[in-house]
Amino acid sequence: MLASASAAAKAPEPDSVVAALCESVDRFCARHVRAQEIDAAGRIPLVVIEGLAALGVFGATLPAEHGGGDLGLVGAAELIETLARHDRSVATTVGLHLGLGTRALVEHGSAEQHARYLPSLASGETIAAFATTEPAAGSDLSAIGTTLTEEGDLLRLRGQKAFVTNGGLACLFTVAARTKTSAGAAATTLVLVERGDKGVVQLGEERKLGLRGSSTTGFVFEDVALPRERVLGALGSGQAQLDRVLAWGRLLMSAGCVGTAQAALDRALRYTAERRQFGKRLDEQPVVRMLTDGMRARVAAMRAMVRAAAATDGETLARLSASAKVFCSESAWRVGDTALQLHGGSGYIEDTGLALLLRDARVTRIFEGANEVLLTQLGLLELSQRTTFAERTAGAVHELARRVEAHRQRLHEEQGVRVVRDKLALYRLGQAVILRDAALAAERTADPDLARAFANDALRDAVLHLGEWP
Amino acid sequence: MIRAELEGKVLSLISQLSTLKAHELRREQRLREDLGMDSVSSMELLSMVAEELDLDISVEDAAGITTVGGTLELVAQHYERSA
The missing domain is CATH 1.20.140.10 (Butyryl-CoA Dehydrogenase, subunit A, domain 3)
Structure with missing residues (x-):
């Protein structure tokens, strides 16, 4: 079952709900988020991640039926602005999870995919990431070289991804790969990959100019065998x-x-x-x-x-x-x-x-x-x-x-x-x-x-x- | 230029922006869903065609094209008009 109308198309959530969440987050961050310490340590303290999770931040835009807050884009933007006023690494980690990390799953995932992944994503127990950039494909998405090919009942993922935000924290990845259309041309498919899938190899943390508290790593997918149920929507519908x-x-x-x-x-x-x-x-x-x-x-x-x-x-x-x-x-x-x-x-x-x-x-x-x-x-x-x-x-x-x-x-x-x-x-x-x-x-x-x-x-x-x- | 020759040129240009060879292209194929193009590359295609064949195609006409057949028709109309 495809997710119904997009969250952004709904009537905006009541201002009071967003305001209350942002106020709690603002208070929490003022007490616990120390931007320069995060920058120096190169990571966000667990107490910050857990505290934000307890406030419902990681589930803010996920469906209420799976434990989320059901916020649309207006509310989510206000939440990210609030976090960024305190620390950009924290805002980036959360923003990636709520946006690129989980949006395709929320909008195009099946009921089974929702039931399997959304509850732990909403609670913050699982962090999400999005893997599209490659060593030879940056802003030009048509140059993606990672392939997803059909092999009997399975799909086979091969390729390499670079600069994956939340790479060191995430356990669920939405990966963009090339497949064939029915006409035989190359098309894009989004597929869910779990950290534990055999053949998923995480590369080292990148050393960056800024956003040092936000994890950035590469990944190699070495002939990763995936069940067909991992595809979001249909093969080739990723664009x-x-x-x-x-x-x-x-x-x-x-x-x-x-x-x-x-x-x-x-x-x-x-x-x-x-x-x-x-x-x-x-x-x-x-x-x-x-x-x-x-x-x-x-x-x-x-x-x-x-x-x-x-x-x-x-x-x-x-x-x-x-x-x-x-x-x-x-x-x-x-x-x-x-x-x-x-x-x-x-x-x-x-x-x-x-x-x-x-x-x-x-x-x-x-x-x-x-x-x-x-x-x-x-x-x-x-x-x-x-x-x-x-x-x-x-x-x-x-x-x-x-x-x-x-x-x-x-x-x-x-x-x-x-x-x-x-x-x-x-x-x-x-x-x-x-x-x-x-x-x-x-x-x-x-x-x-x-x-x-x-x-x-x-x-x-x-x-x-x-x-x-x- | 006869129609078949004109279509051959256009198909060759389409194949440069797709992973399919010119002989694998069919009129009913959709530029986006079947050939994997995005909105930018489909406009690029019409721009390449206009330049290659020295045709005056407007952005509005180009933006309305969604299939291989539509591309061939649009080019043929403009080519006949300019001949």
């Missing part, structure tokens, strides 16, 4: 499943970026309110005010964008999650960098925690689709866009949306479908698209002053990306 699972993964990662940026902003505001230079508090100085105002506006736009995307479904969710992923990962880096700058020399010292925020944030511009690849794809998707956003907006948001639409039209007229191969034009269009999406989201849900401030900044940046001058 559509991947699109949806990646949308969850990207959006939860974006929510983590909001948490990181908020933590950086909070530190910057505290520091600039206390520190005096040239006879004045830093926050009384115009340049500092301009920088902190810009950070505030950007964080508000990031949060608005995640919430707007999380409330959608289908193709809109796929598009907006990619847009949010790029915007939020670039913005977390920018906000973190500004916060460090405002701390002067002390920002560069590990003890202030800003260096750790930046180190942890860096990889989000790379994983779950490198930003440059996603920007090119967003530019391509924009070419098929029929909605005219400019009509429904005003001020700088209107001008930004109008310019994107005019640029799109010009590309259509000048190149037709050949523009699909003009990657530089698509990349530039993608840069303007994410700014438009963020400005639109902020206009709808953020504080009006912050939304206006962000829209002015975004318009200026978009004009540069499109190679036009006002």
